[in-house]
Amino acid sequence: MVRPVDKRANVARLQAEFSVSERRACRVIGADRTSMRYRTRRAPDTALRQRLRELAHERRRFGYRRLFILLRREGERSCKKRIYRLYREEGLAVKKRRARRRASGTRAPILVEAKANARWSLDISCRCFEHEHRMCTISLPAGAAFASSTSSTTSPASALRRSPTHRSRAPAWPVSCRR
Numbered sequence: 001m002v003r004p005v006d007k008r009a010n011v012a013r014l015q016a017e018f019s020v021s022e023r024r025a026c027r028v029i030g031a032d033r034t035s036m037r038y039r040t041r042r043a044p045d046t047a048l049r050q051r052l053r054e055l056a057h058e059r060r061r062f063g064y065r066r067l068f069i070l071l072r073r074e075g076e077r078s079c080k081k082r083i084y085r086l087y088r089e090e091g092l093a094v095k096k097r098r099a100r101r102r103a104s105g106t107r108a109p110i111l112v113e114a115k116a117n118a119r120w121s122l123d124i125s126c127r128c129f130e131h132e133h134r135m136c137t138i139s140l141p142a143g144a145a146f147a148s149s150t151s152s153t154t155s156p157a158s159a160l161r162r163s164p165t166h167r168s169r170a171p172a173w174p175v176s177c178r179r
Helices: 004-018 022-029 046-058 064-073 080-089 156-162
Strands: 123-128 134-139
Touching: 004 022, 046 064, 046 080, 064 080
Parallel strands: none
Antiparallel strands: 123 134
């Protein structure tokens, strides 16, 4: 109940429901009695409100500033503050877009081995580096086939050490890693 319009409505409601005088209702609400008799001289702006609503529905991504420019092109002489006031009173707003989640890399199909009773297993491990950067790796067990071009070692850990993204200055496992 901050605006005088709201105070006027509440004073009228108190007078109707509890049949109290205007003086007492104003005292309870905390409103000035002279503001209860005030009648606005402002024009209703029905045509401008209607056109603003139509433009906002045609151009959903336009805010009040761009709608103001469109109205100016049509010959409307209202200022930006008036258009903003009408835009708010009509309850118009541009809806916020949510960010899309995008895939971080290319996806390749998993090659399925065509053997009966074949056993598949993966090991996923995450490690935190400097400045709280995390790197997660997927490792195949030692018994699985793992091609290595530079060494006869077939373990996934040796491939990680040779990978171009591996940091040689990586610290030991930290005590805590914030996300």
